[in-house]
Amino acid sequence: MGSGSWGTAFAAVMADAGTDVTMWSRRPELAEAIETTRVNDDYLPSLRLTDRVHVTSDVAEAMDGSDILVLAVPSQTLRENLEGWREHIPDGAPLVSLMKGIELGTLKRMTEVMEEVAEVPADRVVVVSGPNLAKEVADKQPAAAVVAASRHGVRSKVAEACAAPYFRPYTNADVVGTEIAGAVKNVIALSVGMAHGLGMGENSTATLLTRGLAETARLGVALGADPQTFLGLAGVGDMMATCSSRLSRNHQFGLALSEGKTVEEITAATNQTAEGVKSCRSILELARSVHVDMPIVEGVHAILHEGWTPDEMVRALMSRSRKSERV
Numbered sequence: 001m002g003s004g005s006w007g008t009a010f011a012a013v014m015a016d017a018g019t020d021v022t023m024w025s026r027r028p029e030l031a032e033a034i035e036t037t038r039v040n041d042d043y044l045p046s047l048r049l050t051d052r053v054h055v056t057s058d059v060a061e062a063m064d065g066s067d068i069l070v071l072a073v074p075s076q077t078l079r080e081n082l083e084g085w086r087e088h089i090p091d092g093a094p095l096v097s098l099m100k101g102i103e104l105g106t107l108k109r110m111t112e113v114m115e116e117v118a119e120v121p122a123d124r125v126v127v128v129s130g131p132n133l134a135k136e137v138a139d140k141q142p143a144a145a146v147v148a149a150s151r152h153g154v155r156s157k158v159a160e161a162c163a164a165p166y167f168r169p170y171t172n173a174d175v176v177g178t179e180i181a182g183a184v185k186n187v188i189a190l191s192v193g194m195a196h197g198l199g200m201g202e203n204s205t206a207t208l209l210t211r212g213l214a215e216t217a218r219l220g221v222a223l224g225a226d227p228q229t230f231l232g233l234a235g236v237g238d239m240m241a242t243c244s245s246r247l248s249r250n251h252q253f254g255l256a257l258s259e260g261k262t263v264e265e266i267t268a269a270t271n272q273t274a275e276g277v278k279s280c281r282s283i284l285e286l287a288r289s290v291h292v293d294m295p296i297v298e299g300v301h302a303i304l305h306e307g308w309t310p311d312e313m314v315r316a317l318m319s320r321s322r323k324s325e326r327v
């Protein structure tokens with residue numbers, strides 16, 4: 001459900017894993033164009049889909065008889081989307097989140113929204129996350145990801161359905177940690193994009209990435225995550241990929257901010273979702289609700305929503321009181 005960059009690339013992954021896929025596209029004209037040309041020109045023009053992928057804009061047709069339901073819409077529209085789709089959701093099928101965000105207002109993770117709105121039990125929701133820049137996956141460059149679900153049978157079923165020659169899924173029972181890692185790295189990538197834009201080098205970006213991972217793990221552990229998850233593909237893996245790559249929309253957004261462009265200007269110039277821009281607010285509120293200090297997220301939030309400059313953020317971060325690395 002969703003034929004943006006990641007929805008389309010993941011449809012190709014599943015098809016290359018031998019799974020028949022029906023991909024839902026919101027706009028009928030785009031669904032028709034992809035079905036006919038086999039190419040999603042709006043999001044991933046370099047990828048040619050095989051005949052295993054059928055494309056439709058009809059929700060009932062997309063979900064009818066499906067064994068696994070994969071969701072790849074922007075985090076902030078998921079609730080509204082699921083409310084409209086509820087009656088079509090197939091009985092018993094695992095619901096898989098490809099999304100990396102935290103809902104504004106409710107501060108819920110995507111699988112929590114799925115459980116609540118689709119009225120499915122916690123052991124039916126799954127998250128797939130990792131260092132998976134859509135363009136590289138679409139180019140079939142080797143990569144791995146984490147498939148996290150509380151029930152062994154559910155995570156193995158989803159892992160099997162997406163195990164392609166160039167895409168290696170590992171399983172993990174830690175849904176909370178996998179989702180928190182994916183959502184927070186987008187905010188850290190915004191900060192690294194700004195640092196790059198300001199001409200900072202590897203020491204500065206490695207510091208942001210490492211301390212960013214520390215505050216991510218701090219939040220995750222406070223919410224019940226396994227600390228080991230943050231050392232894995234969804235944690236350090238995705239942090240490295242997203243923070244270092246110019247393909248990352250969050251990184252690009254950070255670069256544009258450092259050039260003095262406003263959030264509105266940058267948002268208007270793209271049709272792509274940079275989840276960290278909205279989620280930095282919900283992540284910060286979530287962190288405050290469990291008394292976790294997240295200074296980098298706080299700094300990014302201050303730049304995006306409180307009128308700070310990147311220089312002010314650097315000064316604030318560098319003048320914090322000294323503390324143990326382990327805190």
Ligand SMILES: NC(=O)C1=CN([C@@H]2O[C@H](COP(=O)(O)OP(=O)(O)OC[C@H]3O[C@@H](n4cnc5c(N)ncnc54)[C@H](O)[C@@H]3O)[C@@H](O)[C@H]2O)C=CC1
Nearest residue numbers: 003004005006007072073077098099100132133134272273
């Ligand atoms: N692009 C990437 O490399 C990766 C993205 N993700 C995550 O996957 C999720 C989806 O991202 P992308 O596909 O990259 O985003 P995208 O911006 O490329 O595409 C978003 C899709 O959602 C659709 N959409 C927009 N508003 C909608 C609405 N109100 N209702 C239904 N559909 C709507 C758009 O038409 C588009 O098809 C995000 O949470 C992102 O963080 C995760 C891993 C990799």
Ligand SMILES: O=C(CO)COP(=O)(O)O
Nearest residue numbers: 130131132133248249250
């Ligand atoms: O999640 C991603 C890679 O794993 C994609 O990052 P962006 O959303 O910043 O492009």
